[in-house]
Structure formats: structure tokens, C-alpha cells
Amino acid sequence: NRNIPSLLIEVLEQKLYLCYTEPKPPPATHENQAATYKVSFENMVESRRNEAFRSILVQVQSEQSCSDLHKYCSQYGEVKGMHHYSLPGSLHFVLVEFMHKSDVDHILNASSYINKKEVVPVRSPFLWFRAPKKSLQQTLNSSQPPCLMEMNRNNTPTAAELRNWMQGADSFSDQILILHRATSLNDLGSRLRFLTARQIELAVMGLFPQVTVLPFGSSVNGFGKAACDLDLVLLADRETTDTSDCRLVFHAKTLLTNGRTQVQRHMETLGDVVQLLLPGCSHVRRILQARVPIIKYHQDLTGIECDLSMTNMSAVYMSELLYILGESDWRVRPLVFAVRRWAREIGLTNPTPGRWITNFSLTLLVLFYLQQRSKHQGPVLPTLNTMISLAGSGDRRVTSDGVNCTFIRDVSRLCQHMASSARTLPNRENLETLLIGFFEFYSSFDFSTHAISLNNGMSVPKPDHSPLYIANPLERGLNVSKNVSHDETERLRIEFRNTAWMLESVALTPDKSSVTASQKKAHEVWGLTALFEAPQIAAKGRNIFYIPARKVSAPRIMDVSELFQENIEGDTSKST
Numbered sequence: 001n002r003n004i005p006s007l008l009i010e011v012l013e014q015k016l017y018l019c020y021t022e023p024k025p026p027p028a029t030h031e032n033q034a035a036t037y038k039v040s041f042e043n044m045v046e047s048r049r050n051e052a053f054r055s056i057l058v059q060v061q062s063e064q065s066c067s068d069l070h071k072y073c074s075q076y077g078e079v080k081g082m083h084h085y086s087l088p089g090s091l092h093f094v095l096v097e098f099m100h101k102s103d104v105d106h107i108l109n110a111s112s113y114i115n116k117k118e119v120v121p122v123r124s125p126f127l128w129f130r131a132p133k134k135s136l137q138q139t140l141n142s143s144q145p146p147c148l149m150e151m152n153r154n155n156t157p158t159a160a161e162l163r164n165w166m167q168g169a170d171s172f173s174d175q176i177l178i179l180h181r182a183t184s185l186n187d188l189g190s191r192l193r194f195l196t197a198r199q200i201e202l203a204v205m206g207l208f209p210q211v212t213v214l215p216f217g218s219s220v221n222g223f224g225k226a227a228c229d230l231d232l233v234l235l236a237d238r239e240t241t242d243t244s245d246c247r248l249v250f251h252a253k254t255l256l257t258n259g260r261t262q263v264q265r266h267m268e269t270l271g272d273v274v275q276l277l278l279p280g281c282s283h284v285r286r287i288l289q290a291r292v293p294i295i296k297y298h299q300d301l302t303g304i305e306c307d308l309s310m311t312n313m314s315a316v317y318m319s320e321l322l323y324i325l326g327e328s329d330w331r332v333r334p335l336v337f338a339v340r341r342w343a344r345e346i347g348l349t350n351p352t353p354g355r356w357i358t359n360f361s362l363t364l365l366v367l368f369y370l371q372q373r374s375k376h377q378g379p380v381l382p383t384l385n386t387m388i389s390l391a392g393s394g395d396r397r398v399t400s401d402g403v404n405c406t407f408i409r410d411v412s413r414l415c416q417h418m419a420s421s422a423r424t425l426p427n428r429e430n431l432e433t434l435l436i437g438f439f440e441f442y443s444s445f446d447f448s449t450h451a452i453s454l455n456n457g458m459s460v461p462k463p464d465h466s467p468l469y470i471a472n473p474l475e476r477g478l479n480v481s482k483n484v485s486h487d488e489t490e491r492l493r494i495e496f497r498n499t500a501w502m503l504e505s506v507a508l509t510p511d512k513s514s515v516t517a518s519q520k521k522a523h524e525v526w527g528l529t530a531l532f533e534a535p536q537i538a539a540k541g542r543n544i545f546y547i548p549a550r551k552v553s554a555p556r557i558m559d560v561s562e563l564f565q566e567n568i569e570g571d572t573s574k575s576t
């Protein structure tokens, strides 16, 4: 029955079950936030890292190889889960999660190379599953008991599916929730990102046994979409125990006096390791002149674009801050997704780094707006100063270069504080009201004289002449939107106004006479869909209030290294 969402198929008479979920709109409901246990950022990262320790990634011929692989792996350990995905070119992969880390060691000890003379014999959790020898095939077919296994599919919707789901929604607020649920990074995406990080960790572990390679940015801050890039930081030694009593000390090379040169040299070597030795890593580019040097590469086996840096701990704490704010109210992430998607659809953001606003800056704009929403009802989010004042003794964090990143880490306690300290009633506005309010707020914001500060949740006079000034919440005195040009700031302002006007003229509810979802889909574009398609609708001369933003001259496409070179003086700890 095709209408049943989950269809169990017995595969190849081997009593292996695939759980196949037909693409369907995600539920437009939200969990009761008071009843939900809040996982701390550190626990979330630790549990994802733990999953990666217990996982291997295996390239297979096709989905049909999965049951065979399951049986093979079960000889070496207890398989906890298998997650299948495919990449363009009919490449099929299965991420196998074992119950114990030692199971991975067993199976890697029992793995080999196709032809040792022709390859760099590197050992990593990235493998492929070759056809069995005849005798082994018979053993496998006869020996294993039936198993029940859930296969996760990479079921990201197509643009057309997403549009249909949004058109078929019951309200504007539901459209925002559907967009968020359908496009956010899923479980498999997170697993693959942590396994990609693990590959680097394993590669340098012989030299640095305490090494940690941590994902940061949208892969972990809760604002990541399905195909987001992976920002990584390599921390060679996170040991914090007091070692002053040790009588034996390691012989080691002396650090160069210029720490920056040292990092650049190490990054250069790391770039060589990634390029020459690590399976799946291609298109390695070294961008060593930026304020924070990075190595960009593509991991072909997980299909992820990576930016690897060293000693960039403040960016990890920034991700933690964003994660906590996203966790503290269920409306934050859907709103950020709606604004980021809107910016992408109308061409305000661009995947190439340049003089336009980034997703990170847009996220800060939404968070700031939610902090100062107090004029209407209570604020949705606390200010950073409040978070700092609530910090307990275990929340103290200072990076090696002295950046103080101390703020409350316990999301449940933060939520309780917000609920108990509300001067007015707690904010209960729906997503529709908040999104409309966002565009109205920034339509009248004076970007020419004021800067945005999440520290006190208020705009402050601009400290310099940057066209757009968003103060870095953790490194005060730095502007995270320093890269944004005057023209692009102007365009942003015009688009805020356009959208605020447009929201007064487009339908914000589906046609009430359309009863079924397919009738709603066929109805004229409305709500979020209309917002995203505004430029096209305006170009067709339809009846909406939309003035295309002044044409900004086409950006000169710079060589990436040139861009980073230009930004050395600025706040470009990420510079994308």
C-alpha cells in the first residue's frame, strides 16, 4: 500500500528489512519545549564523536550489497545501525555503526588493500566492499541468522517537492516549520560530518595522541542545512590535567617565536598529508595568509566540502553560543532558516566568499531582533550579558589567545530564567508574526549610524565607517560583517523594505476554498513561496509590491587566496 509512509521490503529473500520512507512533508508541529530535555552542546558533540569512533564508511556496489555487508561486519562485532546513501555517479555508501569502538579495531585489523604495490597503504575507516571469493559467499549465505535493520535514506526533498509542500501548508507559520524540518541537516549528515573529522584525527594521532578535530559552524550549531560545508578545527593537545609533578618529560621541538608563522608551517604540512595520504580528500587548497589560516578540501566519499583550521577555539565557542540560543526557543531555528533561505532565493547571499552578507551574519541579525522584541511582548532571547551573568563555575572558558567565552551552558536553566524573569507575559508570538516583524524591524533600522550588538541586545553607535557593523559577540571590537560592501548593505536594506511591503500585499493564507492539499498547491503562490519568488513574480508584472533592488555591478570573481589576503587586517577568522 503506497499510502503507508513506511514500506517494509524483504530484500533478496535474506530476511533483511529496508525501511523506506516516501518523501512527504514533515509535520508542521513543534515539540512542547518545556517538556523537552535539553542536551548541552558539549554532550551533543561528545555523543556524535563517540558514534564516529564506533563507525566505518564502506563503499558498496549497490543497495543490494547491504545485507551481505551486514553479515560480513557482524562477524567482527555487533552492528548497531547501517545508513545508506548515494552520491552522483551511482556511488553507493553505507555508514556502519558498531556497538563498541573495539569492533572497529577488529574489522580494520581484518581489512587489506586491493594491491599494496599500487596504493599508499594508509589505514582509515574509509573502505570498500569487494566481491567475495566463491567459498566465502557460500559460508555467508548459510551461516547468518535473519536480522532486522533500519536503512536511513538520504531523503532531502527536491526544490519542486519543497515548493509543493509549502504551497500545501495550512498557514504561513506552518510553511516556515516545513521549510525548517525539510531542509535541516539530518542525522546521517551529522554522522558523516563527525566521521570526516575523525579521519583527520586518526591521521595525526601517532604524533599527537591527544588530538581532537572538532566540527564547528553550521554543522553543529543547529542552523545547518542538509548540504552545509564542514568547518573543522584541529586541537593538537586538549589535556587540561596538572602535569607539574611528572618527572619524565617529552623531548620536543621548540616552538617558533612567531606563533602565526608556526601555524602556517604546520598547516602547510597538514595540507600535504591531506592531499597525498588521505583517501577521498581532493581539491586541496591552502589559504595560509588569512587571519586564521585554513585548508580547504573536498571529501569525495562523504560528499562534504571542508575548511580545516587550527587553534580557532573562539569559533567553536561561537557555535556553542548559537546552539544554546537555538535550543532555548523552538521558534529560533525555523526563523533563521526562513531568513537564510529568503536571502539565498533573492540572491543576497552567495556560496562564494565576497563582499556580500554571509549566513553567519544573517543569523546574528535574526538573533539580535529576537533579543529586542521586548517592545511588543517579552523578548524571545536573552542578551549575551544576561547569559554571562548567569554563568556558573563550570562555564568558564578562555581561549589560548585570551578571548573570554564564559556564559551559561545549561539551556534548561537559561529557559527557566527567561520564564521567571519576564517582566511582561512570556513571548508567545507565532512564526508568521515574528517573521513579518523581522522585515519591519530591519526596514527601519539605521544601518548608516548604528551597529548591532548582541551583548546588550541594543543597537549602539557605529565605532567605525564600515557600511554594515555587527559586533562580534565574543571578540568585542571586531565586526563580523566587515566584508560587506556599501552597495551590498544598500541592497540588503532595499530588500528588507521590499519584503516588508510585499508582505502587506501577498496572500498570507492559502485559498480557503481549496480543501485538499493538491488544490492548495495549485492555488496562486502565497506566503513564504511568494516571498522567495518575489523577483520572478514582479518581473512578470503581477500584482505585488516589489521594487527590484538597484542593480549592483556584477561582482568581480576574485581568486579565493586574493580575498583572504585582502582581509588579513580585518575580522576574518572564518572569512567566508
Ligand code: GTP
Residues within 6 Å of the ligand: 216, 217, 218, 219, 221, 223, 224, 225, 228, 229, 231, 315, 316, 318, 319, 358, 359, 360, 472, 475, 479, 480, 481, 571, 572, 573, 574, 575, 576
Ligand atoms: P554556512 O556554512 O553558511 O552554513 O554557515 P556557518 O555558520 O557555518 O558559517 P561559516 O562556515 O561562514 O563560518 C563557520 C563559523 O565560523 C561560524 O558559525 C562562526 O562561528 C565562525 N565565523 C564565521 N565568520 C566569522 C567572522 O567573520 N568572525 C568570527 N569571529 N567568526 C566567524
Ligand code: MG
Residues within 6 Å of the ligand: 217, 218, 219, 228, 229, 230, 231
Ligand atoms: Mg560553515
